[in-house]
Amino acid sequence: MSPVGNLILSVTAPVFDDNKRYLGFVGGAIYLQDDNILNQILDKHHHNESSYIYVVDKNRHIIFHKNVERIGEKVSENRIVDTVLSGVSGSMIAKNSLGLEMIAGYAPAQLTNWGIVSQSHKSVTLEKVYGTITDVLLSTLPLMVLTLLIIILLAMKIAETLASLAQALKEEGLDSKIDPRKITAWYFEADYLKKHSFLVMKE
Incomplete structure (x- = not known):
């Protein structure tokens, strides 16, 4: 049972019959601060403490981060997030929320309007x-x-x-x-x- 106050991501998909008539939808919920499918997929890419992945939704809220306390946080004044949410993929060197220089690669998830960012400390990478x-x-x-x-x-x-x-x-x-x-x-x-x-x- 998830504790009260846990953020939930609702996932739905429409269902149509053979004649393309709408029949309804199927839905599910992902408890963002519990063990979920995002953790199972993205946690595999954590190579060390200096490298991590995070995901933001179209409203700039963090929906996945290795630091669970940051889930739900709204990201502002971040060049990487600005770029990835504009639909652009690529890489850049920028400072994170702690003021550390990071080498980041990013790509948008067009279907969900999410932005996926992979970051590593510049000094450690070099x-x-x-x-x-x-x-x-x-x-x-x-x-x-x-x-x-x-x-x-x-x-x-x-x-x-x-x-x-x-x-x-x-x-x-x-x-x-x-x-x-x-x-x-x-x-x-x-x-x-x-x-x-x-x-x-x-x-």
């Missing part, structure tokens, strides 16, 4: 984002270091081949200690320079 970024960086750091080492080794190998070929060309006609034919040219540019330097030295 802390989790930064933590995720740090975890990703730390997990990819070994691969980044390995990739950098491979790049450095390849660059050194390329530079070594080019330096040998350049030295051979520089000592052209002299008693060169570098024989271009013995230089390993494993990529096109180096192979081209090797053949060119060899032909010049033969001439």
Whole structure:
């Protein structure tokens, strides 16, 4: 038995026959401050104390909130509520009734003219984002270091081949200690320079 003074949400739906004649309606009541279907559906989305969902009706009254004492309260001067009750869905950063900055996502329920809002503390949310970024960086750091080492080794190998070929060309006609034919040219540019330097030295 619900205590006296408990807020009730009345839900009705019309009933028609096959010829679309109105026969009456079926109705039910939801005791907002008791365990109800809204609690069963929306309470599943409470991830922690800094994140919560609330629902307002078209008259700006709170009909669902994790803090039962706020049910029935009329919300005024709230940008999020103003926006969602105008039929717009989206997200924004705004201050809640306690003056705390919140990251909010909101969507209207067109059938009932309700507004559904999901909020999380901005600082807590950003802390989790930064933590995720740090975890990703730390997990990819070994691969980044390995990739950098491979790049450095390849660059050194390329530079070594080019330096040998350049030295051979520089000592052209002299008693060169570098024989271009013995230089390993494993990529096109180096192979081209090797053949060119060899032909010049033969001439």
